[in-house]
Amino acid sequence: MSQKVTLKQVAVHAGVSYQTVSKVLNGQAQVSKETRDRIIKAVHDLGYRPNQIARNMRAKRSHMIGYSWVPTSPNQVNHILDQFLSSMLQEAAAAGYHLLPFPFREGQAQVDDYRELINTGRVDGFVISSVNYNDPRIAFLLERKFPFVAFGRSNPELDFPNVDIDGANGLCQAVEYLISRQHRRIAAIAWPEDSRVGNDRLGGFFEAMKAGGLEIRPEWIERGEGTFEFGCQAAARLLGSSASERPTAIVALNDTQAIGALHAARQLGLEIGQDVAIIGFDDAPMSQYLFPPLTTVRQPIQEAGRECVEILVALMKGTQPLKRNVLLQPELIRRTSA
Amino acid sequence: MSQKVTLKQVAVHAGVSYQTVSKVLNGQAQVSKETRDRIIKAVHDLGYRPNQIARNMRAKRSHMIGYSWVPTSPNQVNHILDQFLSSMLQEAAAAGYHLLPFPFREGQAQVDDYRELINTGRVDGFVISSVNYNDPRIAFLLERKFPFVAFGRSNPELDFPNVDIDGANGLCQAVEYLISRQHRRIAAIAWPEDSRVGNDRLGGFFEAMKAGGLEIRPEWIERGEGTFEFGCQAAARLLGSSASERPTAIVALNDTQAIGALHAARQLGLEIGQDVAIIGFDDAPMSQYLFPPLTTVRQPIQEAGRECVEILVALMKGTQPLKRNVLLQPELIRRTSA
């Protein structure tokens, strides 16, 4: 492996001091055209590239953004991860930053991991995702005054930079669409009450139902895990009664539940899109290939990744970010399930 | 933000020179029990954690593993990414390394990216994935003698450290299973000929067919993109003839194609699992929730990630890795589609 080329070697090659080479490369030098050219040539000849570790050391910056995510259970998919990472990566690279992914741990160990990364000088900021109410990471980072951007919202009384997707609006769109298709009896398969994301989305459901003058029946709000199994069970209950009694449409808070509902409806011999409409949330890649293709709500993940990094970079540089709280709008994707 | 604690501050606090603190922390000091305790206490009191950038600078190592992956198109999923990244992350962390993900670019720019990371001293090694025949990265890294491990295989004449999954064996298992279920007319939906992975898997198909004494009919080998659409078209062609003429089973090289085949079969009014058996490859998380649940081949991704990092760490440390070429066995997951 060819030895790494350093400033000193370039300097020798060009017949100047190595500090002068540094200045030329950083464009802040008082040098004659000839020596400049000589230096540039030497840099090129030797293939010199500045050592980033030394640079970071000198600048007391790591130029790294810490990121960790909840690993999904084996039978779930994190279809968002690829898009989210890729968009952050691109935006970060453009600003001269890199991502530092690290394993996700629960409980106290989690904050320890964040603290350790700060104390060892490995990162200049964090993007945190899967935030919920009373997220210990937010409290910690706010107290340390360490730059971070949250993908998601937390307690309303906390003020911190964040990017989120307007889940309420997503459900509004879904319900409004159902209403426009003459549905009047609409049920929801929701998440447990301790889920901030779930409550946001369900809030949009309530809002749209009220706006449309429809009755919200408590027994038509099923709350449980965001799994296929729960979606299946919940839909079986919701669709158990007679055609004139049961809901004509079901919205689920994610595609996995919606697919469960699809199954349950099929088991009951119902034709989906006809006897009962089903809408999901996420636009999981498989959803388009289901039978029937699932109507769902698509989130602008790439944009979210970009925005997170954009704001964070400003914070890390110490400049005021242009925006501090970003709420992105999702989009209803109409297929045949509703 | 509390100023970073350095060795010097700890030293002042403990009344020793800062180099002594360093030695104590690295366990190579000749110090009395009392001063050692005093130093340990000072470290603890001040919450000192060594600055990793300075450490890396001194060691001339970045302790980073570069990794970049092909971003999937919007309507595909990279359900592997999460598992692969997480397992690499964990293994790397245990060895004191971190992952440096970077955006994937095609063509010449790709090798430039790898070169730049080396020349700027950002990484000590790479895990490369999505390798194919004549991969320019492999040629480049071999020539530079830079540590790397490939997830996947390339040209047989090249010798480099790699981990791969035995796709041939996966298809063997699938075909053998079909044969055990009395299938004799088996077709395959495969990939273009320039795909090393595709050829590996298809090779297993041929092998198992021969071993079972079954006829391989060229018109029953469909080659095309690994997409839903191609799977759909291919299956429509394969299943177009009469019940006595057409294949009774189809194996696809990935789940996406298999799902396309599922659709086509349903369109033709065939009952899947009964009139025609379909087997996929990948065990995409949605596959279990399809109608009917897809029989498929699951790859040990986590193990692959672990192995890659394990071998790479040895290479980066300059020690001989215990293994150099690892071939992991996939597992047939039996559901109802076959």
Added chain:
DNA sequence: ACAATGAAGGCGAACGTTCGGGTGAACGTT
């Protein structure tokens, strides 16, 4: 009594940068 030994810890240097101040020569001004 004096050298040899060993323990305990100090000290200088280096890793590859960047940055600010310094310096000598050439030049123009009075």
Added chain:
DNA sequence: AACGTTCACCCGAACGTTCGCCTTCATTGT
């Protein structure tokens, strides 16, 4: 001829570590 200016470049220092060598002092052996 003496002086200030500017140009073009050099040099020392620092970032936070680690590493090898050196110094000091007390203890031991003869």
